[in-house]
Each structure stands twice: as structure tokens, then as C-alpha cells.
Amino acid sequence: MLEMTKPIRGKGKVVVGDSGFCVREGVVECHKRGVWFQAYVKKRGNWPRGVPGASIDMYFDDMELGHCESLVAEHGNVPFLIHCCRDSKYVSKIMSTHGMLETVQDHPTWRKIDGSWKSFKYMEPFSHYARAKHWVDDVNNRRHNPIGLEEVWGTKWWAMRQFTFLCSVAEVNAVQSRARGKNEVAEPQLQFCRELARQMIENTLDDPPTSEVAPIRRQPRTNADHALKKRAAFEGEWDLDRRKFKKVTTDYVRLKCRECGKGCRTYCLCYPGRPLCVGCFALHANEV
Numbered sequence: 001m002l003e004m005t006k007p008i009r010g011k012g013k014v015v016v017g018d019s020g021f022c023v024r025e026g027v028v029e030c031h032k033r034g035v036w037f038q039a040y041v042k043k044r045g046n047w048p049r050g051v052p053g054a055s056i057d058m059y060f061d062d063m064e065l066g067h068c069e070s071l072v073a074e075h076g077n078v079p080f081l082i083h084c085c086r087d088s089k090y091v092s093k094i095m096s097t098h099g100m101l102e103t104v105q106d107h108p109t110w111r112k113i114d115g116s117w118k119s120f121k122y123m124e125p126f127s128h129y130a131r132a133k134h135w136v137d138d139v140n141n142r143r144h145n146p147i148g149l150e151e152v153w154g155t156k157w158w159a160m161r162q163f164t165f166l167c168s169v170a171e172v173n174a175v176q177s178r179a180r181g182k183n184e185v186a187e188p189q190l191q192f193c194r195e196l197a198r199q200m201i202e203n204t205l206d207d208p209p210t211s212e213v214a215p216i217r218r219q220p221r222t223n224a225d226h227a228l229k230k231r232a233a234f235e236g237e238w239d240l241d242r243r244k245f246k247k248v249t250t251d252y253v254r255l256k257c258r259e260c261g262k263g264c265r266t267y268c269l270c271y272p273g274r275p276l277c278v279g280c281f282a283l284h285a286n287e288v
Contacts, residue, residue, distance in 0.1 A: 001026040001037065010034035014098070016132035022095055024050040028078045031097040038096030040129055041082070050075060051095065056084055060091045065111060066120025068101050083125040088113050092126060099125040107131070142175070142189050143168040171196070226285045227269040228278065238273030245272070259283070 001021055008015075015035055019042035030037035047053035050073055060067070063086040071082040083094040083101065088111040104127040110119045122130060143149070149168040150161060171193065179186035236248035237255065254263035259280035267275050268284060276284060 002029055002033070005030055005033070005035045005037065008035060012036065014038070014128060016128050018133075019044070022048045022051075024048065024075055024080065024095065027095055027097060028075050028080060031078060031080070036096070036098040038083075038094050038099065038125055038128065041093035041095055048095070050080070051082055051093065053093065056082070056093065057091050060084060060086045065113065065118055068123045068126075070099075070101060083123070085123060085126050087111070094125045094129060096125060099128075101125075139169060139172045139176075142172045142186075146190055147193075225269060228266055228276075228281050229269050229272070231265045231267065238267075240273065 001017070001023070005015055011034065013035060015030070015037045017037060017039040019040045021037075022039035022041050027037050027039060041048060041051050041053070043053055052071075056071065060069075065086060065088060067086045069084050071084065073080055073082065078097070080095060080097045081099065083096065083099060085092045101123045103121050104124055105121060107122045107127045107130070108119050109122060109130070110117050112118075144151075149171075150164045153160065153164045155161075172189065175186050175189060175192045231245060231253075233251045234248055235245035236250075236253050237246050238244075239246050252265060254265055255275040256262070257264050257277040257280050258274050260277060262277045264275055264277040266277060266281065267273075268281055
């Protein structure tokens with residue numbers, strides 16, 4: 001639990017876990033790290049530590065359908081909650097360190113009792129669990145429908161079966177993420193698998209790499225004459241972005257000549273950013 005929720009620590013995210021994650025110590029430790037974890041409670045031989053399941057079932061025996069209450073407990077000076085809801089044949093329980101028993105108006109559910117249908121609206125913790133459970137069920141249904149990758153793969157080696165599970169879940173997540181991003185209905189899983197297989201067969205991984213040629217940046221042409229100029233007082237190096245000399249605090253700054261390294265304040269009119277002494281300017285003018 002702690003490793004799985006490591007990327008979202010301190011962000012106040014709500015994490016919903018199945019009964020396999022119902023460990024009191026884990027829920028409390030997640031709370032200490034800024035993660036709101038809730039886990040469904042089930043009896044697996046014995047009730048999880050910190051959950052008086054038998055007493056809760058006895059207390060809710062005569063309650064009406066949909067009645068909810070929360071049991072407040074404590075572990076390591078950290079309070080945690082056991083949210084309870086009366087269902088048709090059992091009492092649903094959720095262990096968490098957050099959540100309020102507020103009715104979620106847009107999340108009703110129905111139960112058939114004595115031949116007639118009755119409905120009630122989920123409270124917040126149970127609404128989170130019911131929605132998350134359906135998300136997991138939807139992924140499992142899509143990855144098995146109509147052809148499950150685990151069923152057609154030719155090996156039963158344990159490591160390969162885990163790999164096929166990860167591949168099939170990744171395929172389903174890709175389909176649903178694309179549909180959610182485009183605000184469209186998800187396409188059939190088999191159609192996506194066929195298109196994915198075709199693109200994998202017709203991939204361009206073996207094509208020789210081609211380097212992208214950077215576009216040539218053309219320098220603006222200048223008709224400036226070659227003339228020896230001298231920088232004014234309090235002018236330093238040439239600013240390429242602003243196309244003018246930088247202001248300095250020293251009145252007469254000497255810069256190194258680009259050719260001989262001698263200190264000078266002169267330059268050629270064709271390129272102010274290139275300091276040239278008098279002798280090197282003469283050679284420059286003759287070359288041009």
C-alpha cells in the first residue's frame with residue numbers, strides 16, 4: 001500500500017482499495033503520508049484487526065435498508081473510521097481515515113427484497129467504492145471480450161501470464177483514455193487490437209534513421225559600407241538581441257580586437273559586434 005501510493009503522497013488524493021488491502025496499519029500509515037485510503041472490509045476466516053464485525057452485524061440486524069453509521073476507533077494515536085451501511089443481505093463496511101456520511105444524490109442503487117424492488121442512495125464512502133469497483137470490472141470485462149489475451153497466448157509460464165495481464169490492461173486503458181480525451185464512445189476492443197497489430201507489423205523501426213536538417217537562418221543583408229567607427233562613452237559589448245551597444249559604468253571601455261587581441265574601441269560599420277583595431281581594420285577592408 002505504501003509503495004503503490006508513493007507518487008501521490010501529500011496530495012490529498014482518495015484511494016479506494018478492495019478487501020485485500022484492508023489492513024489497519026496500512027490505512028493509518030497512508031494517512032500519515034497525506035493519502036486518504038479506504039478499503040472494503042470482508043471476513044476472511046477472521047475479521048481484520050480493529051473491526052468488530054460480529055458486533056456491527058448484530059447492531060445493524062434490525063436497521064432499515066440503506067441506514068449508515070460510522071464507528072470511530074484509534075490506532076497509534078491516529079483515529080480511523082469504520083463506515084457501515086445496511087444492505088439487503090449483509091452490512092457493508094469500509095475502513096478509512098476520511099469520509100462523511102453525506103448522501104450522494106446522483107448515485108442511487110436498487111435491491112430486490114421479498115419480490116419487490118427498493119432503492120436508496122449511497123453515502124459518500126460507499127459511493128466511492130461502488131464507482132471504483134465498476135471501473136475495475138469494466139476493465140476486466142473489456143480485456144476478456146471477445147478474446148482474452150491470456151487465453152490465446154501459447155504458454156502457461158507464470159511470468160508470461162503476468163506479462164499478458166499487463167499487456168491486456170494497457171490495451172484497455174489506451175482505448176478508454178483515447179475515448180475520454182476525444183469525448184467519444186470507446187471503440188470495440190477487438191477493433192483496437194486489430195489496428196494495433198497492423199501498425200506493429202507495418203512499423204518503421206528498421207528504417208534507416210534520417211537526421212532532421214535544421215532550417216537555415218538567413219542573415220539580413222546589409223548595404224553598409226566598410227568604415228572604421230569608434231564606440232561612444234559608456235558603451236560596451238554589442239547586444240545581438242537589442243541591436244545596440246550595452247550600457248556600462250566605465251566611460252571608455254576597451255575590448256580585445258578579434259584578430260590580434262589588442263585593446264581597442266573601434267569596429268567596422270559592417271559588423272559592430274566585432275571589435276577591430278586600426279591595423280586589422282585595414283586588412284579587413286582590403287579582403288572585402
